[in-house]
Amino acid sequence: MDFTLKIWRQKNSGEKGKFVNYKVGNVSSDSSFLEMLDVLNEELILKNEEPVAFDHDCREGICGCCSLYINGRPHGPDELITVCQLHMRKFKDGDSIVIEPWRARPFPVIKDLIVDRTAFDKILMEGGFVSVNTGNAPDAHAVPVPKQNADLAFDAAACIGCGACVAACKNASAMLFVSAKVSQFALLPQGRVEAKERVRAMVAKMDELGFGSCSNTGACEAECPKGISLTNIARINREFIKAGSA
DSSP, rough: OEEEOOOOEEEEETTEEEEEEEESOOOOEEEEEEEEHHHHHHHHHHHHHOOOOOOOOOSSSSSOOOOETTTTTTTTTTSOOOGOOOBBBGGGOOOEEEEOOOOEEEEEEEEETTOHHHHHHHHHTTSSSSSSSOOOOTTTTTTTTOOOHHHHHHHHHOOOOHHHHHOTTTTTTHHHHHHHHHHHHTTHHHHHHHHHHHHHHHHHHHHHHTTTTOOOOHHHHHHHHOOTHHHHHHHHHHHHHHHHHH
């Protein structure tokens, strides 16, 4: 398969970037999108040209590093996957593919397709943990947790912090990410002790970092590779109201 790639190139956050066109050929339809970029970079290196900088780590859909905007969609034209799980058979031979980094002020470009997502880390540092002493691991039946709550907490904890929700949102809101991190603790007894302080601190840090407001358009849920539900946003709103009224 042959493709024309229109890739965003930018030396650093202080310089202007631009799209540069590249041709890549003889790509297997079974190759992942990142493997296709590897092929391109090998060709660029052989030509003594600077390879395209892009982020990746596990290449198993776990770490969320491979965050790219592909043809106008976070993580590309497939559902419930990250870029590393996107295969070239999702495209047609001869297609032109536009590849960009996330577009959000709190995610400044480091280089080319890599953005700085430490804003998420700063939010987590404000309350994405349980600091109270919970003692040794109890027996499974010692702390009763309704199965529905346990399942919902597990689903919320599946968030990998890739930033697709921010990239998809017209307001660059981080509400889906923050609500998932609040929900995974709010639904379990271990997290209730610090629930009020957690939601206040994480929402305040999110606003301080410049993320936009949520307007419930649902683009975040639609593009989330882990299918994090909008119901988590409803939950964080309830948690925030309860924390403010106490």
